[in-house]
Amino acid sequence: MPHTDGPVPTVADDRPVAPADEHARAWSPRAARSRFREGLTGPTAGVAAGHTQADLISVPADWAYDMLLFCRRGPRPCPVLDVTDAGSTTTVLAADADLRTDLPRYRVREHGEPVDEPTDVRAHRRGDPVSFLIGRSFTFEWALTAADVPVRHVEQVRNVPMYVTSRQCRPAGRLRGPMVVSMRPVPPKHLSAAIRKSSLLPAVHGGPVHRGAPSGLGVDDLGRPDFDDPVDLEPGDIPVFRACGVTPQAAVTASRPQFAPTHAPGQMFLGDARDEQFRVA
Amino acid sequence: MPHTDGPVPTVADDRPVAPADEHARAWSPRAARSRFREGLTGPTAGVAAGHTQADLISVPADWAYDMLLFCRRGPRPCPVLDVTDAGSTTTVLAADADLRTDLPRYRVREHGEPVDEPTDVRAHRRGDPVSFLIGRSFTFEWALTAADVPVRHVEQVRNVPMYVTSRQCRPAGRLRGPMVVSMRPVPPKHLSAAIRKSSLLPAVHGGPVHRGAPSGLGVDDLGRPDFDDPVDLEPGDIPVFRACGVTPQAAVTASRPQFAPTHAPGQMFLGDARDEQFRVA
Numbered sequence: 001m002p003h004t005d006g007p008v009p010t011v012a013d014d015r016p017v018a019p020a021d022e023h024a025r026a027w028s029p030r031a032a033r034s035r036f037r038e039g040l041t042g043p044t045a046g047v048a049a050g051h052t053q054a055d056l057i058s059v060p061a062d063w064a065y066d067m068l069l070f071c072r073r074g075p076r077p078c079p080v081l082d083v084t085d086a087g088s089t090t091t092v093l094a095a096d097a098d099l100r101t102d103l104p105r106y107r108v109r110e111h112g113e114p115v116d117e118p119t120d121v122r123a124h125r126r127g128d129p130v131s132f133l134i135g136r137s138f139t140f141e142w143a144l145t146a147a148d149v150p151v152r153h154v155e156q157v158r159n160v161p162m163y164v165t166s167r168q169c170r171p172a173g174r175l176r177g178p179m180v181v182s183m184r185p186v187p188p189k190h191l192s193a194a195i196r197k198s199s200l201l202p203a204v205h206g207g208p209v210h211r212g213a214p215s216g217l218g219v220d221d222l223g224r225p226d227f228d229d230p231v232d233l234e235p236g237d238i239p240v241f242r243a244c245g246v247t248p249q250a251a252v253t254a255s256r257p258q259f260a261p262t263h264a265p266g267q268m269f270l271g272d273a274r275d276e277q278f279r280v281a
Numbered sequence: 282m283p284h285t286d287g288p289v290p291t292v293a294d295d296r297p298v299a300p301a302d303e304h305a306r307a308w309s310p311r312a313a314r315s316r317f318r319e320g321l322t323g324p325t326a327g328v329a330a331g332h333t334q335a336d337l338i339s340v341p342a343d344w345a346y347d348m349l350l351f352c353r354r355g356p357r358p359c360p361v362l363d364v365t366d367a368g369s370t371t372t373v374l375a376a377d378a379d380l381r382t383d384l385p386r387y388r389v390r391e392h393g394e395p396v397d398e399p400t401d402v403r404a405h406r407r408g409d410p411v412s413f414l415i416g417r418s419f420t421f422e423w424a425l426t427a428a429d430v431p432v433r434h435v436e437q438v439r440n441v442p443m444y445v446t447s448r449q450c451r452p453a454g455r456l457r458g459p460m461v462v463s464m465r466p467v468p469p470k471h472l473s474a475a476i477r478k479s480s481l482l483p484a485v486h487g488g489p490v491h492r493g494a495p496s497g498l499g500v501d502d503l504g505r506p507d508f509d510d511p512v513d514l515e516p517g518d519i520p521v522f523r524a525c526g527v528t529p530q531a532a533v534t535a536s537r538p539q540f541a542p543t544h545a546p547g548q549m550f551l552g553d554a555r556d557e558q559f560r561v562a
Binding site: 092 | 345346349350353354361364373451476477480481483484487488561562
């Protein structure tokens with residue numbers, strides 16, 4: 001399975017292992033998970049390039065229905081790739097993965113508040129939690145790049161900016177909250193390709209939910225994202241907004257379940273599938 | 282909203298109102314629901330043509346998580362279009378619809394066995410059931426026809442044949458069972474269009490799960506479907522199999538919840554959306 005495993009780099013905690021590290025780009029997902037299990041940490045952008053990455057949210061079993069329903073009612077921001085059985089530590093997305101140890105770093109919330117950022121969460125699971133793995137936009141950025149659509153935040157070596165919108169998600173039990181979006185500026189001549197290519201990946205957020213004036217989503221200032229970095233627009237660029245996987249995390253955080261281990265920001269779960277396997281046509 | 286409402290035809294119980302009835306083709310979904318509420322019954326194929334139809338399955342509230350998880354784990358056979366709140370009788374798929382009365386006919390199961398086929402189910406709901414509305418293949422047949430792909434069972438005025446396969450769905454709690462598929466024969470020159478056009482509609486079963494030899498799905502004899510009518514293949518036709526919405530019904534029936542009102546076969550819920558709104562690109 002590991003086809004191009006380079007040497008294990010020595011990396012200080014949370015120093016990015018990627019995308020600068022060309023070895024990490026070429027790792028197999030299994031090899032990357034193995035290294036994270038052994039303690040390697042850092043952002044996963046570019047690691048095992050071309051393979052899908054997923055957000056992790058674990059919730060107490062009695063919150064699982066609300067969470068699953070919230071995601072079903074909001075498939076654009078919350079595209080669920082897998083739901084484990086209660087108490088299970090494995091996923092169909094990856095052979096031999098252990099969800100308690102195989103992410104580079106976790107963020108644990110109790111009653112909505114972050115309490116720890118450990119490299120494994122074996123001590124933080126109580127009862128039989130249910131884990132959700134949620135598709136991410138890394139997966140469609142591949143499709144944009146393949147279609148020669150410039151991806152500005154990558155060009156500018158920043159994280160994609162995210163904004164809390166004025167659109168409320170449809171509530172589900174105790175879970176409610178606004179839709180969070182990511183924004184990528186697109187030159188007009190690439191707009192139709194950007195829309196079409198991402199629309200063919202509905203399992204990982206799909207096409208834009210809005211384009212043009214940010215005020216259409218209740219966003220005042222593109223220069224002040226709610227999460228991560230602002231990105232510079234080139235002259236003529238059109239802001240293109242897609243529903244973002246931070247949405248279910250924000251809802252879980254706001255609704256304050258007893259505990260909720262998630263991935264640490266930017267340090268995702270690496271699945272075995274290739275990004276293009278999520279393309280419907 | 283009702284844009285082309287013809288006169289209400291006088292129809293005996295279960296005489297097909299469509300597709301022969303050109304008036305019914307032109308009804309708005311709201312007008313059709315209103316007539317069904319007033320007691321009109323019969324197959325909905327062709328009624329309010331171009332608007333989406335959905336399977337209905339209601340389950341006791343304590344079965345809702347298993348059902349939602351079963352569907353999430355099998356999105357090809359079980360594409361959920363809406364899940365109601367417990368006890369709710371409305372759906373986001375249609376303005377002013379009442380799920381207890383607005384289908385032409387229901388089939389009620391108790392402990393897995395059919396006990397009644399009433400025209401409304403107000404007497405058959407206990408506690409606060411949760412209703413699931415599941416996308417159907419009628420919706421992608423529109424896309425096939427629009428691409429000049431022949432649809433043999435429509436040409437032959439039959440129901441689409443369905444087969445129980447040897448592929449097991451991923452279990453979810455108390456729900457388990459085989460994937461059921463529908464089969465449409467496709468001439469080789471139309472095969473790629475048939476695949477592509479249906480793949481663009483992932484919310485309503487999407488592209489084929491198999492094509493060619495039925496034995497690949499454990500199906501012995503195309504001439505003896507498990508549900509509905511065999512269809513004649515023209516010379517050279519390739520059998521194309523898609524996951525089918527009978528799958529979750531079969532699982533619910535086999536797992537024997539206390540009660541489960543569903544649509545009667547062929548007599549579906551009519552939503553307000555147009556079929557093409559489910560196309561992702």
